[in-house]
Amino acid sequence: MLTGKAMTSRIDKRFAQCRAEKRAALVTFIMAGDPDAALSLDILKALPKSGADIIEVGMPFSDPMADGPAIQAAGLRAMRAGMTLKGVLAQVEAFRRDDADTPIVLMGYYNPIYVYGVDRFLADAKAAGVDGLIVVDLPPEEDVELCLPALRAGVSFIRLATPTTDDRRLPAVLANTSGFVYYVSVTGVTGQKRPDYSKVATAVRRIKAHTDLPVAVGFGVKDAAAAAEIGANADAVVVGSAIIDALARTLDADNRGGPAAVAAVSKLVNELAAGVASARR
Template sequence: MTRIDAKFAALKAEGKKAFVAYVMAGDPDFDRSLELVRGLPGAGVDVIELGLPFTDPMADGPTIQLAGQRALETGMTLDRTLELARLFRQGDDETPIVMMGYYNPIYSRGVDRFLEQAKAAGIDGLIIVDLPPEEDDELCLPAQKAGLNFIRLATPTTDDKRLPKVLQNTSGFVYYVSITGITGAAEAEATDVGPEVARIKAATDLPVIVGFGINTPEKSRTIASVADGAVVGSAIVGRIGSGAPVAEVLDFVKSLADAAHSA
C-alpha cells in the first residue's frame, strides 16, 4: 500500500473528502518553495502535487507556465526537484507526494534510474500528462512495479469507449479534468462535473478527484461535494507568482482545504 492508498483509506474511514494542492517545485525559488511545501500539510493538504518544471508545458495555462519559467530561471532541475522532496520527507513521512509533469525529463534521465531516484526521494505517484495509455510500457507499468502509483487523467472528452483504456493501469486515484482546455482557463461547475464523476466511479473503485477551474473556497466545497476531493493549482500558484508571502499563501490554501473537507 502506498502513502496515497493509505491516505484515501483514512479519509474514507473518516467520511472526509480529499484536498490536493499543486505547486511548482522551485517557484519562486528553492528555499521558499521548500518552506511552502513543508507548510502544506499543516494547512490541511492531504496530497501534494509537485510540479516538475519543463520548458514546453503543453497542458498548462499561463499561470503555471510562468511558474515553471520562474523555477527554471532559478536553476531548478529534476535533481533539485527530487532533492526538495527528500528534504520534505525528513520531517513528514506520511503526506503523499505526486510528481506531475511531462515525460521528456524522465526519458532523458532513463526510466529505471529515475524510478529508483524518485522512490528514494519519497515520491509516491506520478501524473505524466503526455503519456497516453497506449504507452504504458514506457513508464506506467515500470512505475507500478517499482511501487509508485501511476495516476491517469480523464477528461470531458473521455467517452465510454475510451474510459476502460484510461482506467486499465491507473492506480492511486483518477484525476478528472473538469474542463476542456488548459489549466486556469475556465471555472469548474458541479452540475457538469457530478454526472461525469458518477460515470467514472461506476467503472472503477478508485477515488475520483477533480481539478482544473477550482479557484475559491466555495468552488472547492461544491466540487468536492460531487467527487472524492478537489485539486487546486493555478489559484495557489498565481498567489505565489504575485509575490505573496508564504504565510499568506498557506492561509489561502487552508481556506480551500477547510472548504473541501466540509463538503
C-alpha cells in the same frame, strides 16, 4: 494487467483517512523551485500544516502544453532559478525528513524523465519518497514507456480523464491507473475556466461505474466555495493555478519572494481545506 494494489501506499492510506472523516481530500499543486529552491521547499513543508492531504509537485518543463499561464510562468521562474529534475527529487527528499505520511505526486511531462533515464528516475524517485506520477503526455498506448515500469517500482501512475473521455475510451485510460483517477473538469488548459458543477457530479458517477479508485477533480477550482461544490461529489479536490497565483502576487519585480509567499499560500490552502470539509456536513 498491473493495478498497483499489491501494497497499501501513502495515497491509499490518506484516502482511507478522508473517507473515515467523511470528507473529500484536498490535493494541492506547487511547482518545484518556484520562485527559488529554498522558498519552494518552505512552501512545500507548510502545505500539510495548512490542510493539504496530498501534494502534487510540478516538474518544470520548457513546453508545458496542458498548463495555463499561471503554471507556465511558475515553471519558467523555477527553471530560471536553476531547478532541475534532480533538484525536484532533492526537494521531496528534504520534505520527507520531516513528513513521512503526506503523499507526494510528481506532475509534469515525459521528456525530462526520458532524458534522466526511466530506470534511474524511478529508483531515485522511490528512494526520495515519491508516491505517484502524473505524466500528462503519455497516453495508455505508451504504458510500456513509464507506466508499467513505475508500477513495478511501487510508484502509482495516475491517469487523467477528461470531459471528452467517453465510455469506450475509459477502460483503456483506467487499465493500469493506480492511486486515484484525476478528472479534468474542463476542456482546455489549467486555471482558465470554472467547471460546471452539475456536469462534474455526473462525470464522477460515470467514472466510478468503471473503477473502485478514488476520483479527484481539478482545473478551475479557485476558492473555498468552488472546493466545497466539487468536494460534495468527488473523492478529492485538486487546486493548482489559484495557489500559484497567490504565491506570484507576493513576488517583487525580480520574482523574489519571502515569508509573505508562505503566508499567502498557507492562508489560501487553509480556506480551501475548510471549504472541502464543509461540503458534506
